[in-house]
Amino acid sequence: MTEHTLTVAGVAVDPRHWIGGERVASAGTFTDVSPVDGRALGEIARGTPAEAVAAVAAAKAAFPAWAATPRAERARILHAIADGVEERLEELAIVETTDNGALLRSHRRGVMPRVAHNFRFFADRSLTLDHEDFETRGHTNHVSWDPAGPCVLITPWNAPLMLATWKIAPALAAGNTVVLKPAEWSPLTASLLADIAAEAGLPAGVLNVVQGYGSEIGDALTSHPDVRRISFTGSVPTARRIAASAAPHLTPLSLELGGKSPLLVFADADLDLAVDLAVEQYDNAGQVCLAATRILVEETVAEEFTRRFAEKAGALVQGDPREEATDIGPTIHPRQLEKIDGFVRRAVEAGARAVVGGHRVEERYYAPTLLTGVAQDSEIVQEEVFGPVLTLQTFADEDEAVRLADDTRFGLAATLVTGDRERADRVAGRLTAGTVWVNCFFVRDLRAPFGGSRHSGVGREGGTWSFDFYCDLKNTVTAPKGWNGHG
Missing domain, CATH: 3.40.605.10 (Aldehyde Dehydrogenase; Chain A, domain 1)
Structure with a gap:
């Protein structure tokens, strides 16, 4: 020494x-x-x-x-x-x-x-x-x-x-x-x-x-x-x-x-799996470029999905990252915390509703957040927040799901949840993304191309x-x- x-x-x-x-x-x-x-x-x-x-x-x-x-x-x-x-x-x-x-x-x-x-x-x-x-x-x-x-x-x-x-x-x-x-x-x-x-x-x-x-x-x-x-x-x-x-x-x-990746949930999906994958986007306090921060849910199951999501997200433990029971740790820096809070405040002022979270927790944490009532062209949908903030939108059919998913300037990743293999192949082929996960998330193999x-x-x-x-x-x-x- x-x-x-x-x-x-x-x-x-x-x-x-x-x-x-x-x-x-x-x-x-x-x-x-x-x-x-x-x-x-x-x-x-x-x-x-x-x-x-x-x-x-x-x-x-x-x-x-x-x-x-x-x-x-x-x-x-x-x-x-x-x-x-x-x-x-x-x-x-x-x-x-x-x-x-x-x-x-x-x-x-x-x-x-x-x-x-x-x-x-x-x-x-x-x-x-x-x-x-x-x-x-x-x-x-x-x-x-x-x-x-x-x-x-x-x-x-x-x-x-x-x-x-x-x-x-x-x-x-x-x-x-x-x-x-x-x-x-x-x-x-x-x-x-x-x-x-x-x-x-x-x-x-x-x-x-x-x-x-x-x-x-x-x-x-x-x-x-x-x-x-x-x-x-x-x-x-x-x-x-x-x-x-x-x-x-x-x-x-x-x-x-950066990324502003979508997670598409179709009505034929296993909703428990879909909720698990959605809540997983809070990993590392949302500070993950690959995170599917835009949740897109078929409108016929949106209410049930939202209910289950809120229940599961509400059980997450936020606190000291050194503790085994902790699920979400602090934001890296006060400047990043202020940036995250600014995104959420502006979204709420524009008409969004915080179904989950929407606020700081003490000095170093931001609560896991889910915003609904967001417009496709809004800042919160189009720009990378890099924090534990997700948005939820609904779609009527497959074409609308793909249109919403691809309607940002990014194309890093996408996740889709469906019980229909033909639909999975069809939608994955239409999405603009370097990586597409079907009924899973963050499965990485070093043999695969990434970008x-x-x-x-x-x-x-x-x-x-x-x-x-x-x-x-x-x-x-x-x-x-x-x-x-x-x-």
């Missing part, structure tokens, strides 16, 4: 950057505050463009050797990182809960095991990257995935380590080097990951972590001429700024942005699609003759 180390929930965390295999301080700091109790956790190094440029330089310097490292050796190191995550799972879980307020039980049972799985899956997948050779007039075509170079990865605060490693693991497995910029509201587990990666034998400079505000260091990272890939998860306005910054160098982008349509994103990651993004694909065409200089 050094003089710089913070102690967070009994765990030592270094608040400095990780650049070129060393801890690097900044002249300034910012205060990291826990949403659990509002307590200051410590002062975090506040990056400047100088640290951002240094991190890219370290990634560039480390790239040739890491790119030349055999895939099997890279995979071995990624598995060692996964081992380290599993060994420190409890520490990672409690630190992340303290830092971002998500449920400790979820971090223990789902999120941190997924972090380890991210490394294992992409490590193994890199070893199977292959495309069958094919011939053109006797010439052989051979497709290969070549490492692209230094990658800048910018990640959000709602699932910090899981979403960071969803990007880091394939980038490293592909042979690239990484500069990670974690969200300033939840930076701590990124720092712990840097320690774990170093202990696992990841060479210096292959993974770098720069903390701070995007407004202060973002452009230095995304406009840098040596950066070969940028992957960002966050808001549409920030994505526009990143795209503009990357444009002069034509740096390829992968953007996973959004329209304003919900650009590109797909997951499975081979991740390597398609993080690599330069090459086709080598070889003539059947001519090895000795003669035809």
Whole structure:
């Protein structure tokens, strides 16, 4: 333990950057505050463009050797990182809960095991990257995935380590080097990951972590001429700024942005299942990009659905996320809480009715909320709230359901509940969404493509699609003759 180390929930965390295999301080700091109790956790190094440029330089310097490292050796190191995550799972879980307020039980049972799985899956997948050779007039075509170079990865605060490693693991497995910029509201587990990666034998400079505000260091990272890939998860306005910054160098982008996803409930659905899936949208206090925040219910069952929903939502336990019985924890930050409350207040003023919730709970919580009487073109239906706020609308038939579902600028996901398989296939085919769940929610397989349509994103990651993004694909065409200089 050094003089710089913070102690967070009994765990030592270094608040400095990780650049070129060393801890690097900044002249300034910012205060990291826990949403659990509002307590200051410590002062975090506040990056400047100088640290951002240094991190890219370290990634560039480390790239040739890491790119030349055999895939099997890279995979071995990624598995060692996964081992380290599993060994420190409890520490990672409690630190992340303290830092971002998500449920400790979820971090223990789902999120941190997924972090380890991210490394294992992409490590193994890199070893199977292959495309069958094919011939053109006797010439052989051979497709290969070549490492692209230094990658800048910018990640959000709602699932910090899981979403960071969803990007880091394939980038490293592909042979690239990484500069990670974690969200300033939840930076701590990124720092712990840097320690774990170093202990696992990841060479210096292959993974770098720069903390701070995007407004202060973002452009230095995304406009840098040596950066070969940028992957960002966050808001549409920030994505526009990143795209503009990357444009002069034509740096390829992968953007996973917001959502305003629908949940369609047909009259032939299992209503208990539909209610369960709807209430599940309050997961992580509604701070989930995939959440189906627009509930669309066939009008003949809407009254019964609403009654059952209100009963089930009313039984949810809101409180300390470290407690096993808690279902909904706090909102990440007072600024986010104010944003959520503003959305609801304006909706009610416009004529909406809060069937469930509709108000703050103490200083750090927002009550699970369901609003009815909302217009399709209203702000509350069209804009992402990113909090525990759902709307309920009704539809008369399948055509109206699809029209309402697709009538936003987003297209990240959709969920539909029906007892008719033919209808499920028909409606799923008509919906604009990167992922459609039928009679289920949040079932994710790393082999599948993930991303959004329209304003919900650009590109797909997951499975081979991740390597398609993080690599330069090459086709080598070889003539059947001519090895000795003669035809």
